[in-house]
Amino acid sequence: MQSLGSIRRDFSPWNDPAAKPYIVFDQVTKKFGDFTAVNNLSLSIYEREFFALLGASGCGKSTLLRMLAGFEEPTSGRILLDGQDLRGIPPYRRPVNMMFQSYALFPHMTVEANIAFGLKQEGMESSKIADRVAEMLRLVKLEQFAKRKPHQLSGGQRQRVALARSVAKRPKVLLLDEPLGALDKKLREETQFELMDLQQKLGLTFVVVTHDQEEAMTMADRIAILDKGEVMQVATPAEIYEAPGSRFVANFVGNVNMFEGMVTARDASGVSINSESGIAIRTENAGDAQSGAKVAYAVRPEKIKVSSRPPMDTANNAAEGEIYDIAYLGDMTVYYVRLANGLVVKAASLNSARLTDDPLTWNDRAWISFKPDSGVVLTR
Amino acid sequence: MSNAALSQAGLPAGTDAGPGTKLLRAVAGRVVIAVPYLWLLLFFLIPFVIVFKISLSQTAIAMPPYVPVFDLSEGIFGLFASLRELSFENYLWLTEDALYFNAYLSSVMIAGASTFLTLLVGYPIAYGMARAPATLRPILLMLVILPFWTSFLIRVYAWIGILKPEGLLNQFLLAIGVIDQPLIIMNTHTAIFIGIVYSYLPFMVLPLYSALEKMDYSLIEAAQDLGCPPTSAFWKITFPLSLPGVVAGCLLVFIPAVGEFVIPDLLGGSQTLMIGKTLWNEFFANRDWPVSSAVAVILLLLLVVPIVLFQNAQARAQEQGR
Numbered sequence: 001m002q003s004l005g006s007i008r009r010d011f012s013p014w015n016d017p018a019a020k021p022y023i024v025f026d027q028v029t030k031k032f033g034d035f036t037a038v039n040n041l042s043l044s045i046y047e048r049e050f051f052a053l054l055g056a057s058g059c060g061k062s063t064l065l066r067m068l069a070g071f072e073e074p075t076s077g078r079i080l081l082d083g084q085d086l087r088g089i090p091p092y093r094r095p096v097n098m099m100f101q102s103y104a105l106f107p108h109m110t111v112e113a114n115i116a117f118g119l120k121q122e123g124m125e126s127s128k129i130a131d132r133v134a135e136m137l138r139l140v141k142l143e144q145f146a147k148r149k150p151h152q153l154s155g156g157q158r159q160r161v162a163l164a165r166s167v168a169k170r171p172k173v174l175l176l177d178e179p180l181g182a183l184d185k186k187l188r189e190e191t192q193f194e195l196m197d198l199q200q201k202l203g204l205t206f207v208v209v210t211h212d213q214e215e216a217m218t219m220a221d222r223i224a225i226l227d228k229g230e231v232m233q234v235a236t237p238a239e240i241y242e243a244p245g246s247r248f249v250a251n252f253v254g255n256v257n258m259f260e261g262m263v264t265a266r267d268a269s270g271v272s273i274n275s276e277s278g279i280a281i282r283t284e285n286a287g288d289a290q291s292g293a294k295v296a297y298a299v300r301p302e303k304i305k306v307s308s309r310p311p312m313d314t315a316n317n318a319a320e321g322e323i324y325d326i327a328y329l330g331d332m333t334v335y336y337v338r339l340a341n342g343l344v345v346k347a348a349s350l351n352s353a354r355l356t357d358d359p360l361t362w363n364d365r366a367w368i369s370f371k372p373d374s375g376v377v378l379t380r
Numbered sequence: 381m382s383n384a385a386l387s388q389a390g391l392p393a394g395t396d397a398g399p400g401t402k403l404l405r406a407v408a409g410r411v412v413i414a415v416p417y418l419w420l421l422l423f424f425l426i427p428f429v430i431v432f433k434i435s436l437s438q439t440a441i442a443m444p445p446y447v448p449v450f451d452l453s454e455g456i457f458g459l460f461a462s463l464r465e466l467s468f469e470n471y472l473w474l475t476e477d478a479l480y481f482n483a484y485l486s487s488v489m490i491a492g493a494s495t496f497l498t499l500l501v502g503y504p505i506a507y508g509m510a511r512a513p514a515t516l517r518p519i520l521l522m523l524v525i526l527p528f529w530t531s532f533l534i535r536v537y538a539w540i541g542i543l544k545p546e547g548l549l550n551q552f553l554l555a556i557g558v559i560d561q562p563l564i565i566m567n568t569h570t571a572i573f574i575g576i577v578y579s580y581l582p583f584m585v586l587p588l589y590s591a592l593e594k595m596d597y598s599l600i601e602a603a604q605d606l607g608c609p610p611t612s613a614f615w616k617i618t619f620p621l622s623l624p625g626v627v628a629g630c631l632l633v634f635i636p637a638v639g640e641f642v643i644p645d646l647l648g649g650s651q652t653l654m655i656g657k658t659l660w661n662e663f664f665a666n667r668d669w670p671v672s673s674a675v676a677v678i679l680l681l682l683l684v685v686p687i688v689l690f691q692n693a694q695a696r697a698q699e700q701g702r
């Protein structure tokens with residue numbers, strides 16, 4: 001299998017055994033009363049990494065950030081920053097700044113004063129503060145709003161002020177809790193790239209919380225998928241998408257067809273799976289699945305081909321069915337194909353030509369097929 | 381009648397309502413707005429005009445004890461004749477006798493000092509309430525309001541029992557041996573301060589609480605995150621944001637405290653000079669209605685300044701859009 005690396009091709013300290021992680025969660029558990037918000041979680045984040053925490057609402061993402069910022073203490077376990085145990089260090093002494101989910105701008109201060117707040121705390125000279133504030137305002141393109149109060153700004157502008165305020169101190173680590181949650185799609189996409197740009201320029205370590213997978217995919221070097229306070233997988237966006245480690249991760253990120261079944265044979269070139277869908281699956285990406293194991297074979301919709309004509313090999317990785325529904329999305333069309341046993345398979349095809357020569361429509365007979373390396377075998 | 385009531389009565393809510401309903405609705409709207417004005421007119425402006433008129437009259441041994449008395453039976457000319465008898469003499473009198481000036485001054489100072497003390501006591505209480513678990517807050521709020529269930533007068537009398545030389549406080553302190561002579565608190569300014577702070581505390585705590593309670597705690601976290609220790613975060617974030625509550629609380633205490641009569645009379649003894657007592661003396665001991673009316677009018681003017689300040693502060697707080 002080819003490497004599914006980071007987007008920044010030269011940046012992958014997690015593959016380097018000599019590299020020391022910058023932030024370490026070491027068997028961290030956090031309980032609120034008898035409710036366990038974070039459960040025995042271990043994680044390493046490297047310097048200059050753009051790290052995303054992705055998970056459903058209530059899975060403990062904010063709690064994790066708040067422990068790093070110092071607003072909550074872990075019930076057990078250690079959090080290390082640059083080798084130093086953070087236990088007992090109050091938030092105002094940690095070299096970590098946070099951009100709050102709610103922005104938390106000081107309503108009685110101007111934009112300028114908000115950004116300068118942390119610098120004043122540091123005891124920086126006022127002329128230097130003025131320079132830094134001006135620089136920050138330029139960065140977030142809010143120069144003409146310096147004298148406004150937060151309530152005189154739009155939601156997107158407030159978000160930029162919050163960003164500028166948290167970056168102004170050049171913290172070693174910047175924590176962003178759903179930084180773009182309140183923005184519309186377009187502004188959101190713009191800001192995602194601004195954030196990445198900023199992180200590159202300043203050479204900071206970013207830990208960003210989001211429940212928007214596209215956002216995490218776009219921005220992060222690596223993503224941690226969380227569920228109920230536990231880490232399900234930590235990997236690059238491409239790995240998460242193309243090589244999910246479990247059924248949960250495969251289902252959580254993007255769309256997927258999950259063929260449950262049993263491994264009937266394993267040899268040097270891969271495994272054969274007898275799937276409940278009736279499709280005989282033959283794949284090279286065997287993972288650690290042994291013969292007789294109950295597994296799921298996960299294939300992304302865009303890796304499944306739909307055609308009115310049968311594929312060359314109809315014995316393996318193919319099935320005939322009926323078009324049950326069609327969703328035209330503009331850039332692609334998603335076909336829902338019902339197989340003989342009732343299972344519905346999603347297949348997406350890119351609309352690269354404006355008019356297709358093989359128009360499929362409702363209730364047509366159609367073949368679905370995929371290549372031996374299209375999916376992954378999941379044992380968990 | 382409100383719009384809701386109108387539409388409940390089956391009237392169409394659209395713009396195509398007949399001119400009759402439109403008129404009715406306009407009138408209803410006006411009436412709703414007019415109610416508080418009507419109230420102010422009846423129970424504030426008219427009594428004030430009467431008091432003001434009395435303050436321009438002269439004392440007389442009669443009933444009522446001043447002249448002129450407007451007599452509508454003498455017709456419009458009689459009215460003009462009596463109007464000509466009015467004068468500002470009483471106000472001049474207030475400036476001639478230093479007693480009044482001193483009474484005003486000491487009232488303002490005592491009220492100011494007790495307002496400050498009430499703020500000192502009330503702020504931590506309000507802060508504690510606002511930070512208490514949400515389930516506990518209604519109970520704490522109840523406890524703050526609870527003293528209102530007994531008569532104000534009785535509560536002030538109770539303080540006499542506590543503060544007098546052989547009272548509860550002295551007995552207690554003597555018993556535990558902190559002092560060997562009873563403390564003289566009754567009939568001093570200290571007693572007045574205690575009385576005012578105790579009686580007006582809820583008026584300070586409630587606006588402070590409402591200002592502190594709606595404050596977003598993540599602001600404090602943000603301040604700490606940016607390197608600000610908790611004490612400093614209090615002065616830079618919490619306190620400035622609670623200022624509307626501080627201003628409201630202080631004025632709600634200061635304004636009635638300036639004219640306070642019961643507390644200085646019962647706890648402050650005879651030598652305490654406060655304008656409320658002076659007013660009472662002029663009115664009931666001297667039966668000099670015109671002069672006491674003049675005292676009351678000046679007191680009102682004195683208080684208009686803080687009231688206007690209060691209004692401005694409220695307007696500004698509202699403009700902040702929180």
Ligand SMILES: Nc1ncnc2c1ncn2[C@@H]1O[C@H](COP(=O)(O)OP(=O)(O)OP(=O)(O)O)[C@@H](O)[C@H]1O
Nearest residue numbers: 032035037055056057058059060061062063064211
């Ligand atoms: N102070 C607290 N007391 C009790 N329970 C808490 C507290 N803070 C968080 N929790 C619980 O811990 C769990 C994780 O909360 P957290 O805020 O970390 O979720 P999240 O992943 O950030 O969710 P979201 O995406 O909705 O922001 C939730 O079930 C929440 O109810």
Ligand SMILES: [Mg+2]
Nearest residue numbers: 061062101177
């Ligand atoms: Mg959260």
